[in-house]
Every structure is written in C-alpha cells, then in structure tokens.
Amino acid sequence: MRTKRALYNFLTDFFPLILITLIGLLKLKLINVNLGEELSGMNTLYVNIMTYLSIMDGGLASALIFRLYKPIADSDTDKISALVSGGKRIFNLIGAAMLVIGIVVSFFVFFFFKREAGSTITYGYMQTTFLIYLISSVIPYLVVVNKSLFEAGQRKYVTNMVLQSFMIFKSIVEIILLMNGYGLIEMYLLLAFCNIASSIIIYFLSKRAYPEINFKAENKDYEMLGDVKNLLIHKIGTMVAYNIDSMIIGVVLGMAVVPFYTAYQYITDNLMTMIGKITYSVTAGVGDLLARDKKRAFEVFNELNNLSFFIASIVCVPLVLVINQFIDVWQPGLFNTNWAMAICFVLQLFYYVIRMPLTTYTNAAGLFKETRLCPIIECAVNLTLSLTLINIIGLPGVLIATFIAYLVSDYFIKPRIIYHQVFDEKVMPYYGKNLLFIALIIILSLGFVNVLPFFDFSGYLSWFVSSCILFILNFVIVFAVYKISGQANFMNRVFDMIKRRVGKA
Structure with missing residues (x-):
C-alpha cells in the first residue's frame, strides 16, 4: 500500500x-x-x-x-x-x-x-x-x-x-x-x-x-511550534539560496542579463520540479517506515540513492548536450548560448537529483535541529563566492559558487548526520559508491560529445528527434551498467508492484 x-x-x-x-x-x-x-x-x-x-x-x-x-x-x-x-x-x-x-x-x-x-x-x-x-x-x-x-x-x-x-x-x-x-x-x-x-x-x-x-x-x-526555531533557519537558507543568484546578477551585471539566465533556469527548474515529485511522493511513506522499521528504512534509502543517480545519469548527460540547441531554437537570436552556462546549470540539476534521498530522510526523520547549520553555511559560502567569482569570470561564476555552496553545506554534512543518527551506520561506503556513479556520468558525457556533430538541431522536430536518439542511447548504456553491477535494485520494487496490479486486473 x-x-x-x-x-x-x-x-x-x-x-x-x-x-x-x-x-x-x-x-x-x-x-x-x-x-x-x-x-x-x-x-x-x-x-x-x-x-x-x-x-x-x-x-x-x-x-x-x-x-x-x-x-x-x-x-x-x-x-x-x-x-x-x-x-x-x-x-x-x-x-x-x-x-x-x-x-x-x-x-x-x-x-x-x-x-x-x-x-x-x-x-x-x-x-x-x-x-x-x-x-x-x-x-x-x-x-x-x-x-x-x-x-x-x-x-x-x-x-x-x-x-x-x-x-x-x-x-x-x-x-x-x-x-x-x-x-x-x-x-x-x-x-x-x-x-x-x-x-x-x-x-x-x-x-x-x-x-x-x-x-x-x-x-x-501547538507542539509543531517547537520546530520553528530550526525550520526557520532552513526556510531562510532556502529562500536566500534560491533568490541570491538572480539578485546578484541583476545588481552586478544588469537586468539585461537576467532573461539569459532565466532561459536556462526555466528548463532546469522545471526538470527539478518534475524529478522532485519523486521525493515528495515517497516522503510520507518513509516517515511511516522510520516509525516502524529502521532497518528496512536503510534498505529503502540505498534504493532511493541508486534511483537518484540513475535518474541523474539518464537526464543530465543528454541535457548538457542539447540544452543550448533548444534555447537557440526556442528563443532564436536572443541569446548567445555557451557550454559554460550549460554545464553550470546542469551541475545544479545534477546535485538536486542526487540529494533527493538526503532531503527525503531529513524531512521524514524530522532532523531539522541537527541540520540547521547547513543553510547558514550555504548562504555564507554562496554569497562570498558569488560576489568574488562574478567579478572574475562573470555569470558562470555565480552558478559555480552556488554548486560549491551546495556541496560544502549539504552533501558533506547531511549524509553523516543521517547515517550516524538514523541508521547507526558508517557513511564512507555511501560516498565511495557515489563516486563510481559520478565517474560513469563523466565518461558518458565525454563520449557523447564526440558524436554530437553528427546530429541535427536546426528546428524543433530535428532537435526532438536528435535528443530522443541521444536519450535512448544513454538510457540503454546506463541501464545496462546498473543492471550488470547489481545497482538496479529499485527496479524490483516497481516491477513487483506492476505485477500485483496486473494480477488484480
């Protein structure tokens, strides 16, 4: 159920x-x-x-x-x-x-x-x-x-x-x-x-x-008010982190640059929202599971982590190859798209996807107090690096600063808290396995760059067809790697559920 x-x-x-x-x-x-x-x-x-x-x-x-x-x-x-x-x-x-x-x-x-x-x-x-x-x-x-x-x-x-x-x-x-x-x-x-x-x-x-x-x-x-002092910090951190980029860009580089930033942001934000629905759809189930069986909750966490990297692999690899071409077709002649912007925005999407299990378990376990330093560190790092890098390398500097802030404040802290306080497990195997997933994404991206000139992206239809071919090729490779390496355990849950539904029909 x-x-x-x-x-x-x-x-x-x-x-x-x-x-x-x-x-x-x-x-x-x-x-x-x-x-x-x-x-x-x-x-x-x-x-x-x-x-x-x-x-x-x-x-x-x-x-x-x-x-x-x-x-x-x-x-x-x-x-x-x-x-x-x-x-x-x-x-x-x-x-x-x-x-x-x-x-x-x-x-x-x-x-x-x-x-x-x-x-x-x-x-x-x-x-x-x-x-x-x-x-x-x-x-x-x-x-x-x-x-x-x-x-x-x-x-x-x-x-x-x-x-x-x-x-x-x-x-x-x-x-x-x-x-x-x-x-x-x-x-x-x-x-x-x-x-x-x-x-x-x-x-x-x-x-x-x-x-x-x-x-x-x-x-x-009114017992939920007891969480306010911790949740308020998270709320402020999320608000500042999400809005600080566009504000700095507008002030330092001018409002004329914002539409260029927004074009990329619209695509990645909507993909983040779509993929984020996975997190929101299972959070309540995880909360119920943590209250009943923490051992099983740890198994589900590993499944979600494998799933998040699987999704990141099949989405981010083709996206970084085709996002510029889509903006050129969608808003012809308005923006000078470039690889630096594409990579920076896709990196943010990539991190958003792979942190889904961390977000889910932090919220479901109510670890608001334990993780309250994360948004503070994120804001400080993001603001400091953004103001520094934007004056050195321009617009990509703000995006790089945001990505580094995510890693420092979130990815290096939350896993340790969750593994130690929720699962009572060592966290290093988590990072070790994730490095292998990241290596796969890098190899695939570099490999597909070499075949990109053979595809046509001159119009909506040609862009769609070429993107679908790249997506399918990438999906087949990623699925095969996950299946052979035994990391596709999340598929078993989906297949079992489908079988049960078909059986009932």
Missing part, C-alpha cells in the same frame, strides 16, 4: 507537470515578447517579495506533516484533531500577518523597481498589481492543514489532481490573455480565481475524506 500510494502521488504530480511545462515554454516566450522586459521584471520582483514574506510560516507545514505521521499511523483521531486545529489557527494568523505586511509593502514597491528611461509604468499600476498578486498568494494558507492531512496520510494524489488541473487551466487561459493583449492585472485576477476555487475544493474534499477529524477542536495542539 505504501508503494502504491507513492506511485499515485508521483503520477498525479509528474505527468500534469510535463503538460504545464510545455505550455509554460510558450507562455514565457509570449511574456517576453508581449509584456516586455519591464513587466516581466515586475512579475519577478513580486515573486521575490512574496518569497520573503512567506518566511513568516517558518516551515511550519513541514513540521505539521512530520507531527501527523505517528497519530495517523496509530489512528489517533483526538491527537490528529488537536494538531490540525492548532495548525489551522496558526496558519490563519500567518496569512493575516502576510496580508497586512504586504499591504504596507505595496506603498513602497514602486521604489524597489528600477525603471527604464521613458517607462510608462505608474505608482498606482504597480501597487494595484502587487495587491492582487498578494491576495492571490495568501489564499492557499487557509487550507494548508487540509492539504497536510492528505500528504501525511500518503494521499497527496488527491490534492495533486485538484491543483494540477487548475494549473493547466490557468496556463492555457494565460496564453489566451497574452495573445489578446491583456497584461498583469488580468493574469493575477485569473491566479486569484484559481487559488480560491482550488482551496474551496480541497477544503470540502478533506472534510469528506476525514469526517472523524474535528478541525475546530477546543483542545488545540
């Missing part, structure tokens, strides 16, 4: 996201062409501001989900009711506080944006658009506890279907609006409608799925 639910969670996240990403490629192109750099920059500014405002939740959603694992496993209705009632009050207060602070910020948002000469953007327009975006972004906080119940109960696929359906609908309507000359106000009103509608549906679905739970229990449990 645990594996089946994880698969449902993944499928309802992954496949709709592919469609959303494809639609987004057209939407991003229309935004750049129809709205122009200024309005596109305004949208980025609003997103960054809301990211900073969201720090107020302190990562409480993760804390709530972690606290719900055990009572849900034990069917402790009273405890669940107390937690969700306490959580609901907290998130209502957080939403209200974000709204009030956001309204205050709206009076100054005009001064945060550097306008071009001759700009027609007015103070009133910026405040109006920001307020609509603010309200739209605060609405989902009203149903955080409802979503958390589904996620902690390994039924995230329920909320996935609602949220992804509205995402697809929103993306399609946004394209129609952009093609017909509408701007940010209309797009943000659409966002507000979708967030209100999806929140209402999730609210009633949770009431129907959990009729025994009292969302307004008098005995409210």
Whole structure:
C-alpha cells in the first residue's frame, strides 16, 4: 500500500507537470515578447517579495506533516484533531500577518523597481498589481492543514489532481490573455480565481475524506511550534539560496542579463520540479517506515540513492548536450548560448537529483535541529563566492559558487548526520559508491560529445528527434551498467508492484 500510494502521488504530480511545462515554454516566450522586459521584471520582483514574506510560516507545514505521521499511523483521531486545529489557527494568523505586511509593502514597491528611461509604468499600476498578486498568494494558507492531512496520510494524489488541473487551466487561459493583449492585472485576477476555487475544493474534499477529524477542536495542539526555531533557519537558507543568484546578477551585471539566465533556469527548474515529485511522493511513506522499521528504512534509502543517480545519469548527460540547441531554437537570436552556462546549470540539476534521498530522510526523520547549520553555511559560502567569482569570470561564476555552496553545506554534512543518527551506520561506503556513479556520468558525457556533430538541431522536430536518439542511447548504456553491477535494485520494487496490479486486473 505504501508503494502504491507513492506511485499515485508521483503520477498525479509528474505527468500534469510535463503538460504545464510545455505550455509554460510558450507562455514565457509570449511574456517576453508581449509584456516586455519591464513587466516581466515586475512579475519577478513580486515573486521575490512574496518569497520573503512567506518566511513568516517558518516551515511550519513541514513540521505539521512530520507531527501527523505517528497519530495517523496509530489512528489517533483526538491527537490528529488537536494538531490540525492548532495548525489551522496558526496558519490563519500567518496569512493575516502576510496580508497586512504586504499591504504596507505595496506603498513602497514602486521604489524597489528600477525603471527604464521613458517607462510608462505608474505608482498606482504597480501597487494595484502587487495587491492582487498578494491576495492571490495568501489564499492557499487557509487550507494548508487540509492539504497536510492528505500528504501525511500518503494521499497527496488527491490534492495533486485538484491543483494540477487548475494549473493547466490557468496556463492555457494565460496564453489566451497574452495573445489578446491583456497584461498583469488580468493574469493575477485569473491566479486569484484559481487559488480560491482550488482551496474551496480541497477544503470540502478533506472534510469528506476525514469526517472523524474535528478541525475546530477546543483542545488545540501547538507542539509543531517547537520546530520553528530550526525550520526557520532552513526556510531562510532556502529562500536566500534560491533568490541570491538572480539578485546578484541583476545588481552586478544588469537586468539585461537576467532573461539569459532565466532561459536556462526555466528548463532546469522545471526538470527539478518534475524529478522532485519523486521525493515528495515517497516522503510520507518513509516517515511511516522510520516509525516502524529502521532497518528496512536503510534498505529503502540505498534504493532511493541508486534511483537518484540513475535518474541523474539518464537526464543530465543528454541535457548538457542539447540544452543550448533548444534555447537557440526556442528563443532564436536572443541569446548567445555557451557550454559554460550549460554545464553550470546542469551541475545544479545534477546535485538536486542526487540529494533527493538526503532531503527525503531529513524531512521524514524530522532532523531539522541537527541540520540547521547547513543553510547558514550555504548562504555564507554562496554569497562570498558569488560576489568574488562574478567579478572574475562573470555569470558562470555565480552558478559555480552556488554548486560549491551546495556541496560544502549539504552533501558533506547531511549524509553523516543521517547515517550516524538514523541508521547507526558508517557513511564512507555511501560516498565511495557515489563516486563510481559520478565517474560513469563523466565518461558518458565525454563520449557523447564526440558524436554530437553528427546530429541535427536546426528546428524543433530535428532537435526532438536528435535528443530522443541521444536519450535512448544513454538510457540503454546506463541501464545496462546498473543492471550488470547489481545497482538496479529499485527496479524490483516497481516491477513487483506492476505485477500485483496486473494480477488484480
């Protein structure tokens, strides 16, 4: 059941996201062409501001989900009711506080944006658009506890279907609006409608799925607040790490460089999101497993680690070869793509993929206190190296700094904590095996570079065909290596589940 639910969670996240990403490629192109750099920059500014405002939740959603694992496993209705009632009050207060602070910020948002000469953007327009975006972004906080119940109960696929359906609908309507000359106000009103509608549906679905739970229990449990001081550090670290690159680039190199950076970022970010669905789909199952059988949890960790490197191998090797060609076809003549940018962005994607098991087990085991130094180190290293390297080698310097910060703060610390405190095992075999996986990726990348001139990437169709051929060739080689070396154990779980499902049919 645990594996089946994880698969449902993944499928309802992954496949709709592919469609959303494809639609987004057209939407991003229309935004750049129809709205122009200024309005596109305004949208980025609003997103960054809301990211900073969201720090107020302190990562409480993760804390709530972690606290719900055990009572849900034990069917402790009273405890669940107390937690969700306490959580609901907290998130209502957080939403209200974000709204009030956001309204205050709206009076100054005009001064945060550097306008071009001759700009027609007015103070009133910026405040109006920001307020609509603010309200739209605060609405989902009203149903955080409802979503958390589904996620902690390994039924995230329920909320996935609602949220992804509205995402697809929103993306399609946004394209129609952009093609017909509408701007940010209309797009943000659409966002507000979708967030209100999806929140209402999730609210009633949770009431129907959990009729025994009292969302307004008098005995409210606020124990998740005990994790705030540690989760807040993680929240700040994640926020700074994600936003610091674009901010430094904009300040040091100028806003004209940001669209070039964004073109690469859009591709890798969406791939990160797709692959990250694997993590989110199994986290609740891991939390349940850690509460019951740590020995089996260690076996699953090794399976997930093998799976993460397998995915990194089959995705990152062909991507580094074809990402420049895709941007040249997608945004012809706008950017001067180069190998340095391709390698740097794919390196970030690579690290994101291979750390999936670390992220999953850190969250599922509630190791928020033990890993609180990681985001602090990451921010310090990232900021210091970015400011240094950007003045030496330009844009790639920021990306290299980010990658080094990830390694120093995360990859050299979290495995030791997880292996020692969760599994009581030695960590060196983990690093030794991973080095072999990395060597395979390097060999494959260097090998395929030599055959790249034989492929045609002059148009969408030729790019797609050539990319598919490279992907298939790489997949066959990687799968064969993993199978022969006995590292494809994660496949057994998938095949067994498929057999059970076919047998039932």
